[in-house]
Amino acid sequence: MLLNLRVANKKKLVFEGEADFCEIPTEAGIEGIMPKHINFIANLAPGKIKYKTGKKINEIDTAGGGFVEVSNDNINILLDS
Amino acid sequence: MPNLKSIKRKISSIKNTRQITRAMKMVAASKLKKNQSAMNEYKAYAKAYGDAVKNISTNTILYSHPFFKGYEALNNAKNASNTGIIIISTDRGLCGSFNLNLFKLFLETIHSKELNLNISGHKIQLYITGKKGLDFFKKSAYDIAFGMSYYEEGSPDRLSAILSDNISNDFVENKMKEVYIISNSYVSTMQQKAAAEKILPIGSDNAGANKKSGGYLIEPAEYEQEIIDKIFKDYIKTKIYFKILESFAGEQAARMIAMDNATRNAGRLINKLTVSYNKARQAAVTLEILDIINGANAIK
Numbered sequence: 549m550l551l552n553l554r555v556a557n558k559k560k561l562v563f564e565g566e567a568d569f570c571e572i573p574t575e576a577g578i579e580g581i582m583p584k585h586i587n588f589i590a591n592l593a594p595g596k597i598k599y600k601t602g603k604k605i606n607e608i609d610t611a612g613g614g615f616v617e618v619s620n621d622n623i624n625i626l627l628d629s
Numbered sequence: 630m631p632n633l634k635s636i637k638r639k640i641s642s643i644k645n646t647r648q649i650t651r652a653m654k655m656v657a658a659s660k661l662k663k664n665q666s667a668m669n670e671y672k673a674y675a676k677a678y679g680d681a682v683k684n685i686s687t688n689t690i691l692y693s694h695p696f697f698k699g700y701e702a703l704n705n706a707k708n709a710s711n712t713g714i715i716i717i718s719t720d721r722g723l724c725g726s727f728n729l730n731l732f733k734l735f736l737e738t739i740h741s742k743e744l745n746l747n748i749s750g751h752k753i754q755l756y757i758t759g760k761k762g763l764d765f766f767k768k769s770a771y772d773i774a775f776g777m778s779y780y781e782e783g784s785p786d787r788l789s790a791i792l793s794d795n796i797s798n799d800f801v802e803n804k805m806k807e808v809y810i811i812s813n814s815y816v817s818t819m820q821q822k823a824a825a826e827k828i829l830p831i832g833s834d835n836a837g838a839n840k841k842s843g844g845y846l847i848e849p850a851e852y853e854q855e856i857i858d859k860i861f862k863d864y865i866k867t868k869i870y871f872k873i874l875e876s877f878a879g880e881q882a883a884r885m886i887a888m889d890n891a892t893r894n895a896g897r898l899i900n901k902l903t904v905s906y907n908k909a910r911q912a913a914v915t916l917e918i919l920d921i922i923n924g925a926n927a928i929k
Contacts, residue, residue, distance in 0.1 A: 554677050561673035576848035588846040589685070591856055615860055617681040619845070624681040626674065 549583040549621065553599055555608055557627035562608055563599070570623060571598040572616050579616075587619040597625065633913065636906040640899055647895035653723070654888035661818070661881035668815065668874040675871040682864045685845070686831050694854075695801045696831050696861045711752045713774070713796065713805040713829075714738070717812035717872050718762030719880045720779050725887035727813060727880055728761045730823040735811055738825045754805060756792060758873065774799065785873045793866035800829050812872040813879045819886065821879035828868055831861070 550566040570581045573595030579588075592615060597608040612629025686697065716735060718728050739753060755771050757763050760778040767773070775795050782788040799805055808829035813821045847853045 554680075556674045556677040558674050559670045561677070574848060575852075579848075586846050587844065588848060589856060589860070590848040591859075615856070617684060619684045622684065624677050624684070626678055626681065 551581065551583055551599075552622045553625070554623065555597065555625040555627065557612070557614075557629050562627070563606070565601065567599040567601050567623075569600040572623075572625065573597070573610055574616065581618060581623065583621050585618055585621070589615065589617050591615050592625070592627070633906065633909050636902055636909060640902045640906065643895050643899050643902070647892055647899070650888045650891040650895065654885055654892060657881045657885040657888060661878060661885055664874070664878040664881055665815075668871075668878045671871055671874055675867055678864060678867045682831060682861070685860075694857055694861065696797075696829060711754055711805045712742075713754045713756060713799065713808040715756040715792070715796070715808065715810040715812075715828075715869065716758070716762045716766075717810070717869075717876045718757065718759030718765075719876065720760045721880075722761060723887060724880050724884040727821065727883040728759075728765070730821075731762070731811055731813060732765055734823040734825055738809065738811065754799070756796060758788060758792065759876075785877070786870060789866050789870035789873055793862065793869050796829070797862050797865055805829075810869070810872060813876050813883075814872075815875045815879040815882070818882045821883055828865060831864075 550568060551570055552565075553567040553570055554564045555562040568582075572579045572581065572590075573593045574590035575593050576590060578595070579590065592610045592613055594611050594613070597610055599606055599608075608627075610627060612627055614625065614627040614629075616626075617624045714735065716731060718731055722728070753771050754774040755766055756775040757766060757773060758777055758779065763773075763776045763778065766776075775792060777788060777792070779785060779788060782791065796808060800808060807827060809825050810828050811823065811825045814824045816822050847856055
C-alpha cells in the first residue's frame, strides 16, 4: 500500500507519484500521513512538505500557502505560489 | 477594356494588405507561443484542483455548503429560477469564426435547455469577458450582469478573481439556479472547439450514491466553514482563469490561421489581377501597332 501523492503549484506539477510516507505542515500542526489515513482537508502553513519514496526523503517548500486534500490514500496538495 | 491604371492600383493595394496580414500572422504566432506556455503551466494546477474538488463533492457530509447540488435551502428557494451563463470571448476580432462559434453555441445551449425569454420569471444572466462578446450581447435582450474587457482590468488573473467573486455572491444569494461557462477550448493549433460546461452547483445527480468514504476531517475544525468556502471560491476562480488562458491561446491560434488564409487569398488575387493587367497591356500595345500600320498605309 502506497500513497498517491500529487503536488501542483500555479506554474507546474511539482511531483506526482507514489510515496511511502508524507509529512505536511498544516495550520493545525504538522500532519504525518501514512496509508489508510483518515480523509481530511486543511490549509497549509509555511514549512516543508516531506515525502519518502523508497529510501529517499524529498522536501517541497510551502511558503506561499495553499491547501491539502486527502481521500482514500490520494493526496492532492495545491500550492498557491 | 479594363483601365490599366486602375488594375495597377488594385494590385498595389492588395500587396499592402498582404503585407499587413502576413505581419499579423507572425505576431499571432509569437503570441500563441507565449499564451500556450502560460496555459500549459497552469494546466496541472487546474487539473489537480478539479480532481480534489471532485473527491470532495462525492462526500455527502459537506452538503451544507450552498455550492452543492444537494443543498436544501437552494432547492426550496422560490426565486432561484435564473440561469447564469459565463461567456469568455476575445477583445479583438480578425480571428475567424472564433467568437461566432461561442455565440452560436450560446443560442444552441439555451435552446436545448428550453431556457426561453418568453417563460415568465425565468431570466438568463450573462457574465461576459471580452469586448467582442459585450458588443454582441449589448444588442440582445438578455440581462448582462457583468461585462468587462481584458484591457480594462489589466491582467486576466485579476479579472477572473472579480468575476468569480460576483458569481459566487450571486449564486449564494439565490439569484441563480445553475451557472454554465461557454468558452473556446484549445484542442490544437488547428482546432478550437466551443464548449459549454456547468460549473455550479458542484456535484452530479448521483453524488451521494457513489460515496466511497465516510466524509472528511477538516482541520482546524473551528474554521471548517471558512476553509471549505475558500476552497470552493478559489475553485471557481481557478476554473475561470484556466478557461481564459485557454481562450487566449485559442484566439491567437485562430488568428494565425485566419491571417494565413488571408495572405494566401491575397496572393491568389494578385496573380489573377496580374494576368488581366498583362492582357490589357498587350491589347493596348496591339491596338497601338495597328494604328501605326494603318497610319503608315494611309500615307503610301
